[in-house]
Amino acid sequence: MANTDIITTAREIHTTEQQIADARTARNRTDIARLNRQHRKLTATLQQMTIAALNNGADAGTLRAQVWAALDGKATTPADLEQVIVDTIHQLAAEPDAWVSLTRLRAALPTTHNRDAVDTALRNLDRKRAVDIAPEDNMRMMTEADHAAALRHGGQDRHLIATC
Structure with a gap:
Protein backbone atom coordinates (compact mmCIF):
# COMPACT_ATOMS: atom_id res chain seq x y z
CA MET A 1 0.00 0.00 0.00
CA ALA A 2 1.20 3.46 -0.80
CA ASN A 3 2.44 5.85 1.84
CA THR A 4 -0.19 8.30 0.59
CA ASP A 5 -2.91 5.90 1.82
CA ILE A 6 -1.25 5.84 5.23
CA ILE A 7 -1.00 9.62 5.34
CA THR A 8 -4.64 10.03 4.26
CA THR A 9 -5.78 7.62 6.97
CA ALA A 10 -3.65 9.45 9.58
CA ARG A 11 -5.34 12.72 8.55
CA GLU A 12 -8.76 11.08 8.88
CA ILE A 13 -7.85 9.87 12.37
CA HIS A 14 -6.72 13.36 13.33
CA THR A 15 -9.97 14.86 12.02
CA THR A 16 -12.00 12.24 13.88
CA GLU A 17 -10.13 13.03 17.11
CA GLN A 18 -11.00 16.71 16.70
CA GLN A 19 -14.65 15.79 16.08
CA ILE A 20 -14.66 13.59 19.20
CA ALA A 21 -13.34 16.51 21.25
CA ASP A 22 -16.07 18.76 19.83
CA ALA A 23 -18.75 16.15 20.56
CA ARG A 24 -17.49 15.82 24.13
CA THR A 25 -17.67 19.57 24.58
CA ALA A 26 -21.25 19.51 23.26
CA ARG A 27 -21.96 16.42 25.41
CA ASN A 28 -23.43 14.64 22.41
CA ARG A 29 -23.24 10.98 23.43
CA THR A 30 -24.62 9.66 20.15
CA ASP A 31 -21.90 11.42 18.13
CA ILE A 32 -19.23 10.43 20.64
CA ALA A 33 -20.15 6.74 20.33
CA ARG A 34 -20.29 6.90 16.51
CA LEU A 35 -17.00 8.79 16.26
CA ASN A 36 -15.27 6.43 18.70
CA ARG A 37 -16.30 3.45 16.52
CA GLN A 38 -15.03 5.28 13.44
CA HIS A 39 -11.77 6.12 15.24
CA ARG A 40 -11.22 2.46 16.21
CA LYS A 41 -11.78 1.31 12.62
CA LEU A 42 -9.44 3.94 11.21
CA THR A 43 -6.77 3.12 13.79
CA ALA A 44 -6.98 -0.59 12.98
CA THR A 45 -6.76 0.20 9.26
CA LEU A 46 -3.74 2.44 9.83
CA GLN A 47 -2.00 -0.28 11.84
CA GLN A 48 -2.61 -2.86 9.09
CA MET A 49 -1.42 -0.48 6.38
CA THR A 50 1.68 0.44 8.37
CA ILE A 51 2.60 -3.20 9.02
CA ALA A 52 2.14 -3.98 5.32
CA ALA A 53 4.33 -1.02 4.33
CA LEU A 54 7.05 -2.03 6.80
CA ASN A 55 6.91 -5.64 5.54
CA ASN A 56 7.37 -4.29 2.02
CA GLY A 57 10.56 -2.49 3.03
CA ALA A 58 9.35 0.97 4.03
CA ASP A 59 11.57 2.78 6.53
CA ALA A 60 9.85 3.31 9.89
CA GLY A 61 11.49 6.69 10.52
CA THR A 62 10.55 8.00 7.09
CA LEU A 63 7.00 6.75 7.48
CA ARG A 64 6.65 8.42 10.89
CA ALA A 65 8.09 11.70 9.59
CA GLN A 66 5.71 11.67 6.60
CA VAL A 67 2.70 11.10 8.83
CA TRP A 68 3.71 13.92 11.22
CA ALA A 69 4.37 16.24 8.29
CA ALA A 70 0.90 15.43 6.96
CA LEU A 71 -0.54 16.45 10.32
CA ASP A 72 0.92 19.94 9.96
CA GLY A 73 4.27 18.79 11.24
CA LYS A 74 3.44 18.88 14.93
CA ALA A 75 1.92 16.76 17.59
CA THR A 76 -1.42 18.34 18.39
CA THR A 77 -0.85 18.44 22.16
Whole structure:
Protein backbone atom coordinates (compact mmCIF):
# COMPACT_ATOMS: atom_id res chain seq x y z
CA MET A 1 0.00 0.00 0.00
CA ALA A 2 1.20 3.46 -0.80
CA ASN A 3 2.44 5.85 1.84
CA THR A 4 -0.19 8.30 0.59
CA ASP A 5 -2.91 5.90 1.82
CA ILE A 6 -1.25 5.84 5.23
CA ILE A 7 -1.00 9.62 5.34
CA THR A 8 -4.64 10.03 4.26
CA THR A 9 -5.78 7.62 6.97
CA ALA A 10 -3.65 9.45 9.58
CA ARG A 11 -5.34 12.72 8.55
CA GLU A 12 -8.76 11.08 8.88
CA ILE A 13 -7.85 9.87 12.37
CA HIS A 14 -6.72 13.36 13.33
CA THR A 15 -9.97 14.86 12.02
CA THR A 16 -12.00 12.24 13.88
CA GLU A 17 -10.13 13.03 17.11
CA GLN A 18 -11.00 16.71 16.70
CA GLN A 19 -14.65 15.79 16.08
CA ILE A 20 -14.66 13.59 19.20
CA ALA A 21 -13.34 16.51 21.25
CA ASP A 22 -16.07 18.76 19.83
CA ALA A 23 -18.75 16.15 20.56
CA ARG A 24 -17.49 15.82 24.13
CA THR A 25 -17.67 19.57 24.58
CA ALA A 26 -21.25 19.51 23.26
CA ARG A 27 -21.96 16.42 25.41
CA ASN A 28 -23.43 14.64 22.41
CA ARG A 29 -23.24 10.98 23.43
CA THR A 30 -24.62 9.66 20.15
CA ASP A 31 -21.90 11.42 18.13
CA ILE A 32 -19.23 10.43 20.64
CA ALA A 33 -20.15 6.74 20.33
CA ARG A 34 -20.29 6.90 16.51
CA LEU A 35 -17.00 8.79 16.26
CA ASN A 36 -15.27 6.43 18.70
CA ARG A 37 -16.30 3.45 16.52
CA GLN A 38 -15.03 5.28 13.44
CA HIS A 39 -11.77 6.12 15.24
CA ARG A 40 -11.22 2.46 16.21
CA LYS A 41 -11.78 1.31 12.62
CA LEU A 42 -9.44 3.94 11.21
CA THR A 43 -6.77 3.12 13.79
CA ALA A 44 -6.98 -0.59 12.98
CA THR A 45 -6.76 0.20 9.26
CA LEU A 46 -3.74 2.44 9.83
CA GLN A 47 -2.00 -0.28 11.84
CA GLN A 48 -2.61 -2.86 9.09
CA MET A 49 -1.42 -0.48 6.38
CA THR A 50 1.68 0.44 8.37
CA ILE A 51 2.60 -3.20 9.02
CA ALA A 52 2.14 -3.98 5.32
CA ALA A 53 4.33 -1.02 4.33
CA LEU A 54 7.05 -2.03 6.80
CA ASN A 55 6.91 -5.64 5.54
CA ASN A 56 7.37 -4.29 2.02
CA GLY A 57 10.56 -2.49 3.03
CA ALA A 58 9.35 0.97 4.03
CA ASP A 59 11.57 2.78 6.53
CA ALA A 60 9.85 3.31 9.89
CA GLY A 61 11.49 6.69 10.52
CA THR A 62 10.55 8.00 7.09
CA LEU A 63 7.00 6.75 7.48
CA ARG A 64 6.65 8.42 10.89
CA ALA A 65 8.09 11.70 9.59
CA GLN A 66 5.71 11.67 6.60
CA VAL A 67 2.70 11.10 8.83
CA TRP A 68 3.71 13.92 11.22
CA ALA A 69 4.37 16.24 8.29
CA ALA A 70 0.90 15.43 6.96
CA LEU A 71 -0.54 16.45 10.32
CA ASP A 72 0.92 19.94 9.96
CA GLY A 73 4.27 18.79 11.24
CA LYS A 74 3.44 18.88 14.93
CA ALA A 75 1.92 16.76 17.59
CA THR A 76 -1.42 18.34 18.39
CA THR A 77 -0.85 18.44 22.16
CA PRO A 78 2.09 18.12 24.55
CA ALA A 79 0.71 14.68 25.44
CA ASP A 80 0.97 13.68 21.76
CA LEU A 81 4.64 14.71 21.69
CA GLU A 82 5.24 12.77 24.90
CA GLN A 83 3.70 9.69 23.29
CA VAL A 84 5.87 10.14 20.19
CA ILE A 85 8.92 10.26 22.46
CA VAL A 86 7.93 7.11 24.39
CA ASP A 87 7.15 5.27 21.14
CA THR A 88 10.51 6.29 19.70
CA ILE A 89 12.34 5.11 22.83
CA HIS A 90 10.62 1.73 22.51
CA GLN A 91 11.71 1.50 18.88
CA LEU A 92 15.33 2.37 19.68
CA ALA A 93 15.73 0.26 22.82
CA ALA A 94 17.48 -3.07 22.29
CA GLU A 95 15.19 -4.60 24.92
CA PRO A 96 12.45 -3.34 27.25
CA ASP A 97 13.71 -0.79 29.78
CA ALA A 98 17.09 -0.52 28.02
CA TRP A 99 18.91 2.80 28.08
CA VAL A 100 18.91 4.91 24.89
CA SER A 101 21.19 7.88 24.34
CA LEU A 102 19.49 11.22 23.96
CA THR A 103 21.66 11.67 20.86
CA ARG A 104 19.94 8.70 19.19
CA LEU A 105 16.52 9.70 20.48
CA ARG A 106 16.75 13.27 19.19
CA ALA A 107 17.99 12.04 15.79
CA ALA A 108 15.04 9.63 15.52
CA LEU A 109 12.35 12.16 16.46
CA PRO A 110 10.56 14.05 13.69
CA THR A 111 12.44 17.28 13.03
CA THR A 112 9.25 19.30 13.20
CA HIS A 113 9.49 19.82 16.97
CA ASN A 114 11.79 22.45 18.33
CA ARG A 115 14.33 21.65 21.03
CA ASP A 116 12.42 23.49 23.76
CA ALA A 117 9.22 21.52 23.11
CA VAL A 118 11.11 18.21 23.20
CA ASP A 119 13.00 19.21 26.37
CA THR A 120 9.74 20.20 28.07
CA ALA A 121 8.15 16.90 27.07
CA LEU A 122 11.17 14.97 28.38
CA ARG A 123 10.99 16.79 31.73
CA ASN A 124 7.24 16.14 31.95
CA LEU A 125 7.75 12.44 31.25
CA ASP A 126 10.43 12.33 33.95
CA ARG A 127 8.14 14.08 36.46
CA LYS A 128 5.35 11.61 35.62
CA ARG A 129 7.83 8.75 36.16
CA ALA A 130 7.14 7.50 32.63
CA VAL A 131 10.88 7.62 31.88
CA ASP A 132 14.18 7.70 33.71
CA ILE A 133 16.72 10.23 32.48
CA ALA A 134 20.26 9.80 33.74
CA PRO A 135 23.74 11.22 33.20
CA GLU A 136 26.35 9.13 31.41
CA ASP A 137 28.80 7.72 33.94
CA ASN A 138 31.69 7.39 31.51
CA MET A 139 32.26 10.99 30.42
CA ARG A 140 35.39 10.01 28.46
CA MET A 141 33.29 8.06 25.97
CA MET A 142 31.03 11.01 25.21
CA THR A 143 31.16 12.77 21.86
CA GLU A 144 30.44 16.39 21.08
CA ALA A 145 27.04 15.27 19.76
CA ASP A 146 26.31 13.54 23.09
CA HIS A 147 27.07 16.74 24.99
CA ALA A 148 24.93 18.77 22.57
CA ALA A 149 21.97 16.37 22.94
CA ALA A 150 22.10 16.39 26.75
CA LEU A 151 19.09 17.54 28.74
CA ARG A 152 19.84 19.94 31.58
CA HIS A 153 17.56 18.70 34.35
CA GLY A 154 17.84 18.76 38.12
CA GLY A 155 21.04 20.78 37.98
CA GLN A 156 22.98 18.35 35.79
CA ASP A 157 23.32 17.27 32.17
CA ARG A 158 21.58 13.99 31.43
CA HIS A 159 22.42 11.85 28.43
CA LEU A 160 20.48 8.56 28.70
CA ILE A 161 16.79 7.73 28.81
CA ALA A 162 14.76 4.58 29.46
CA THR A 163 11.07 3.93 29.89
CA CYS A 164 9.82 2.87 33.33
